[in-house]
Amino acid sequence: xxxxxxxxxxxxxxxxxxxxxxxxxxxxxxxxxxxxxxxxxxxxxxxxxxxxxxxxxxxxxxxxxxxxxxxxxxxxxxxxxxxxxxxxxxxxxxxxxxxxxxxxxxxxxxxxxxxxxxxxxxxxxxxxxxxxxxxxxxxxxxxxxxxxxxxxxxxxxxxxxxxxxxxxxxxxxxxxxxxxxxxxxxxxxxxxxxxxxxxxxxxxxxxxxxxxxxxxxxxxxxxxxxxxxxxxxxxxxxxxxxxxxxxxxxxxxxxxxxxxxxxxxxxxxxxxxxxxxxxxxxxxxxxxxxxx
Amino acid sequence: xxxxxxxxxxxxxxxxxxxxxxxxxxxxxxxxxxxxxxxxxxxxxxxxxxxxxxxxxxxxxxxxxxxxxxxxxxxxxxxxxxxxxxxxxxxxxxxxxxxxxxxxxxxxxxxxxxxxxxxxxxxxxxxxxxxxxxxxxxxxxxxxxxxxxxxxxxxxxxxxxxxxxxxxxxxxxxxxxxxxxxxxxxxxxxxxxxxxxxxxxxxxxxxxxxxxxxxxxxxxxxxxxxxxxxxxxxxxxxxxxxxxxxxxxxxxxxxxxxxxxxxxxxxxxxxxx
Numbered sequence: 001x002x003x004x005x006x007x008x009x010x011x012x013x014x015x016x017x018x019x020x021x022x023x024x025x026x027x028x029x030x031x032x033x034x035x036x037x038x039x040x041x042x043x044x045x046x047x048x049x050x051x052x053x054x055x056x057x058x059x060x061x062x063x064x065x066x067x068x069x070x071x072x073x074x075x076x077x078x079x080x081x082x083x084x085x086x087x088x089x090x091x092x093x094x095x096x097x098x099x100x101x102x103x104x105x106x107x108x109x110x111x112x113x114x115x116x117x118x119x120x121x122x123x124x125x126x127x128x129x130x131x132x133x134x135x136x137x138x139x140x141x142x143x144x145x146x147x148x149x150x151x152x153x154x155x156x157x158x159x160x161x162x163x164x165x166x167x168x169x170x171x172x173x174x175x176x177x178x179x180x181x182x183x184x185x186x187x188x189x190x191x192x193x194x195x196x197x198x199x200x201x202x203x204x205x206x207x208x209x210x211x212x213x214x215x216x217x218x219x220x221x222x223x224x225x226x227x228x229x230x231x232x233x234x235x236x237x238x239x240x241x242x243x244x245x246x247x248x249x250x251x252x253x254x255x256x257x258x259x260x261x262x263x264x265x266x267x268x269x270x271x272x273x274x275x276x277x278x279x280x281x282x283x284x285x286x287x288x289x290x291x292x
Numbered sequence: 293x294x295x296x297x298x299x300x301x302x303x304x305x306x307x308x309x310x311x312x313x314x315x316x317x318x319x320x321x322x323x324x325x326x327x328x329x330x331x332x333x334x335x336x337x338x339x340x341x342x343x344x345x346x347x348x349x350x351x352x353x354x355x356x357x358x359x360x361x362x363x364x365x366x367x368x369x370x371x372x373x374x375x376x377x378x379x380x381x382x383x384x385x386x387x388x389x390x391x392x393x394x395x396x397x398x399x400x401x402x403x404x405x406x407x408x409x410x411x412x413x414x415x416x417x418x419x420x421x422x423x424x425x426x427x428x429x430x431x432x433x434x435x436x437x438x439x440x441x442x443x444x445x446x447x448x449x450x451x452x453x454x455x456x457x458x459x460x461x462x463x464x465x466x467x468x469x470x471x472x473x474x475x476x477x478x479x480x481x482x483x484x485x486x487x488x489x490x491x492x493x494x495x496x497x498x499x500x501x502x503x504x505x506x507x508x509x510x511x512x513x514x515x516x517x518x519x520x521x522x523x524x525x526x527x528x529x530x531x532x533x534x535x536x537x538x539x540x541x542x543x544x545x546x547x548x549x550x551x552x553x554x555x556x557x558x559x560x561x562x563x564x565x
Contacts, residue, residue: 006468007391014382014438017405021416021435026407028415037418051501090309098295098302107551108310111317114554116497118515119536123320123523126529134319144528166313171558178559227408229511230499234519248410248500261414268411275408 033265042259055266067242068250069274071157075246076124079161083221086165087172092206094173095180106177110170121234124163125150128235135220150236153243158198160231160244168224173219179213180206194223215286219279228276247271276282317540324534326346331529347534355531357538360511360517364539367429367502367513368495371436372488378438379487383446384476388453389468398447404440410500417504433507436495441489445557449483450476486557489550496543514539532560 020023033055040047059065090109112120127133128149136146149159181194183206207214228246232238234281238245238253256263321339323331324347326340351357385391386398416435417426425431453476461471477484499515506512512520518535525531547554 002392006396007385007389009387009468010381010472011391013396014378014443017378017435017438018401018440021437022404022409022412022440023417025412025415025419028419029411032415032418036442089305093302093306093309096302098299099306100303105306105310107548109313110555111544111547114493114543115317115540116515116518116543118497118499118519120316120320120538121537122518122532123316124533125522126323126331127316127319132332132334132529134315134336137336166316170313174555174558223406223408227410228514229410234498234522237523243382251410252500252504253415255414257416263417265414268408272408272411276406279406288508289379 002079029265030267032262033269035099035262037260037265039086042261049264055263056270058263059266059270064188064242064245064250065247068245071234071244072226072248072271073229074157074166075161075228076222078158079164079225080218080221082161083165083169083225084172084218087176087217088214090169090173091176091180092202107269109173111169113170117168117230118234120167121163121231124159124166125235127156128159151240153241156240156244160228160235162228163231163235164225168221172221175217176210176213179210183209211286215282218286219282222278222282223275226271226278247253319327319546320533320536320540323530324537326530328528328530331533341506342508344394347531348538351460351538353535355517355521355535356509357517357535360512360514362537363429363511364496364513364515367432368492370429370433371495372492374433374437375439375491376440376484376488379442379446379554380477380480380484381472382438382443384450384472384480386443386447387456388455388476401440401443405444413501413504421504426506427510428506432498432502435501439491442491443509444484446480450480453479472563482553483557485550489546489554489555493543493554 032201034050034052035041038047079152084282093099094109099105121164127135130136130146130148130151133149135149135225140146147155149155187205187209188201191205196204213257227248229248229252232244232246232249233252236244248271249269251267254260254267297483322339325343325345327342327344327346330337330340385396386401404489420426420431420434425434448554458471461475466474496513497515498513499519502513503519504518509517509520516556518539522532523533
């Protein structure tokens with residue numbers, strides 16, 4: 001009995017879609033990044049020229065690219081640890097035997113994850129309003145002076161980070177909660193008999209046992225946060241003073257506003273390489289820890 | 293620590309967190325029912341003085357929100373149905389059928405998970421332009437008809453199907469397609485529901501690719517329509533909140549109705565993978 005033909009029949013439709021609309025464009029992206037594809041080439045393909053690595057060279061000499069990269073790294077470096085911390089705290093609270101109405105709290109805390117980024121970003125844009133926004137109102141109640149969240153180049157990115165943490169922490173919370181539930185209860189019982197405090201149990205049992213899950217969740221979050229786009233597009237439009245232009249925002253503008261598709265492809269490819277390198281570093285850094 | 297204090301502390305913090313998580317959405321709903329200009333007062337009001345559907349009326353009658361809503365439903369439903377069919381077939385083949393290079397091709401699929409979709413977007417736009425898929429629903433639907441993540445998810449789940457069951461059907465002379473439809477699909481039902489919800493939510497919330505490929509307003513999905521409204525009507529808080537409600541409520545309701553499947557699937561996709 002030969003089942004090969006059946007297998008190929010099942011695979012072919014998906015393989016064609018992924019091959020033509022995903023793999024081929026990725027290869028094409030590298031090719032495109034080696035050309036000067038622009039508005040003239042879009043009108044007439046004969047205007048297209050091969051420029052080798054000129055696009056990359058030009059990018060490395062462009063202050064706006066470095067600024068966009070710095071903004072994105074800022075977003076990742078502050079946003080990811082903050083997100084993980086909030087997710088971990090929420091998971092620990094939900095896991096606590098003292099917690100009541102767990103199903104309700106879990107659903108409520110997860111709800112922001114399923115909402116549409118654009119819609120809730122529009123909402124937060126008003127919550128961040130200097131005068132009428134509730135965030136400054138709440139801070140005012142704590143005695144903090146009003147912050148010009150979206151008008152001050154120093155505060156616009158922190159505002160976007162706060163929004164992203166609110167939007168995303170529920171996702172990792174669910175995964176970490178499952179990780180917590182997988183830790184054998186005997187470990188805690190033994191620690192309790194030895195009189196270990198909550199903090200000692202957290203440090204010596206929970207965190208080491210959770211390390212592999214934390215690493216995986218961390219890597220997924222890092223690669224998600226590198227793809228920052230819709231938030232600045234809706235909340236700040238890249239401003240003020242281009243302080244929230246991310247790498248993808250720059251790629252979008254370069255490609256679909258100015259139609260420099262060659263240069264935009266080079267930006268996309270550089271982002272890919274950077275993400276790949278960061279992920280590889282995280283995996284390497286996490287391995288000995290996870291192994292012990 | 294005193295157990296009563298500890299209990300109050302844990303539940304108090306959960307309550308506080310829940311309040312922060314839900315406040316923006318409750319505020320959005322409340323402001324969407326206010327009269328134009330009502331939200332811009334000091335101190336900012338929490339509840340409308342008199343609830344009105346004026347903003348919703350405005351959106352559907354003047355701003356073409358009904359069109360965006362239909363577009364979103366059409367695109368998300370088409371992507372869900374088509375990609376479900378393709379991913380189920382491919383995921384099952386990777387899990388249960390033997391063919392040359394199975395391990396290699398599965399590793400290729402897993403490798404695709406690591407590539408950010410944005411890398412493909414520029415060439416994809418240039419590819420779709422000559423075949424008429426730019427500014428066409430097809431431009432959003434066709435590239436999403438299969439996904440590496442969907443195939444991966446189905447494969448992980450389908451590996452649990454006992455081989456004996458399939459062999460028995462083959463001995464009885466059933467064809468592979470018949471086995472797939474009659475035996476495999478019923479067994480894959482839980483993952484089908486999970487994947488369907490996940491795909492629908494992702495398609496509904498997607499922003500960057502539709503923004504690139506749907507260039508004309510008549511094809512806008514809700515997120516695109518809302519983003520463009522937000523740039524035109526930046527000061528109409530109440531109107532924008534109504535637009536956000538229309539965009540968010542369908543997916544929130546879907547999630548609340550089917551959350552058990554969704555949350556379980558999320559764990560299949562991550563922890564066990």
